[in-house]
Amino acid sequence: MAELKTDLDYEVEAAQKKSIFTANRFLYASATGLTCLIFYLLLAFTFSPRSLFEEDSESLTTHIGEPGGCSKIQFRREWRNLRKDEQLEYIDAIKCLQTTPGLYRDDQSLYGDYANLHSHAGKIGHDTTLFLPWHRYLLHNFENDLRTHCGFKGTIPYWNWVLDWEALDQAPVWDNVYGIGGNGTGEESVGHGRCVETGPFSHYQALRFGANETHHCLSRGFLTGEKSDRYSAELQPEKLDDIMQKDDYYDFWNTLEFAAHEAIPRWIQGEFFEFTSPNDPIFYFHHCQVDRLWAEWQLADPEHRAETIFGTMVDDELELDKLGPKTRIRDILHTDSGPLCYRYLK
Ligand SMILES: *[C@@H]1O[C@H](CO)[C@@H](O)[C@H](O)[C@H]1NC(C)=O
Ligand SMILES: *[C@@H]1O[C@H](CO)[C@@H](O)[C@H](O)[C@H]1NC(C)=O
Ligand SMILES: [Cu+2]
DSSP: OHHHHHHHHHHHHHHHTOOHHHHHHHHHHHTTOHHHHHHHHHHHHHSOHHHHHHHHHHHHHHHTTSTTOOSOOEEEOBGGGSOHHHHHHHHHHHHHHTTSBOSSOTTSBHHHHHHHHHHHTHHHHSSSTTHHHHHHHHHHHHHHHHHHHHOOOSOOOBOOGGGGTTOGGGOGGGOSSSSSOOSOOSSBOGGGOEEOOSSTTTTOEEEEETTEEEEEEOEEOOOOHHHHHHHHGGGSHHHHHHHHHOOSHHHHHHHIIIIIIHHHHHHHOGGGGSTTGGGSTHHHHHHHHHHHHHHHHHHTSHHHHTTOOTTSOTTSEEOOGGGSOOEEGGGGSOTTSTTTOEEEOO
């Protein structure tokens, strides 16, 4: 019951966000057990189903019937809210992609190709207002690759570092079994880090580090003391609140990219020191969090924020080189319509 209840909790949260998709899943999940039926009845009194469905007609008109509308919405969740088996499935899927042949060269996996892509596209995807849409699309494509090549059924998880800002190195995401391993403790490696010797990626060999193409161990070098404090201070709740209060896209993106988003790589070091940062799986956890913040910011005032990208045209295209088809920015502005079809759970 404990785990079922957790699942239901997610459903309830999503139901509060008034989604027809969730409402259906909610009903379905509730019907799965007698104990849960009781739970559902309690909830039914708490949240009037009637008002739920009224709100839902709105999302129906927005999404169904549009080209690329979603037949199903999947939920991206915080790493510590995944069940242990779900955590292992995600780690396994990453490992699988690390042994899937790449598209660029024989000695680099599809997983490694993303480091290539990220470093080639560095100029368009960073320090510009395209930062958020381009990374959103990259994550979506990566998630698709996990599904297509590795049979992955879940979603990319996010790391809500605000929960760990006071002790970043203690975050559950660094667990050696139910996480991606922690600090580098072995030989000195790239980016002022050391080889990560524990956890599921202790044997992973990354190919590129910036322009240098030499196979090397996964490298991390968590900062400590004052150096660390400088970056973790950017991740405290008050700082994040400030970012979320920004009213226009330019200010929001600008503070998010250069304050909170930058603090994490600078604190981790190693692979993250260069644009080949997707070599470290934490890249995806981190960018999923950044994407979530953008999605939340958009949803806080959809009328003004959902389709606003300052400094570029919504019909401009986002490119992933060989790794995925081009898409228009306008097509990825709503996470819950096609081709994306996901939402975030808190
Ligand atoms: C991470 O590892 C490096 C190298 O072994 C060490 O100097 C540093 O103190 C460690 N950081 C943390 C937060 O434990
Ligand atoms: C590339 O990285 C390796 C270690 O990973 C280092 O030994 C080598 O000197 C580097 N090459 C260049 C050109 O920086
Ligand atoms: Cu990036």
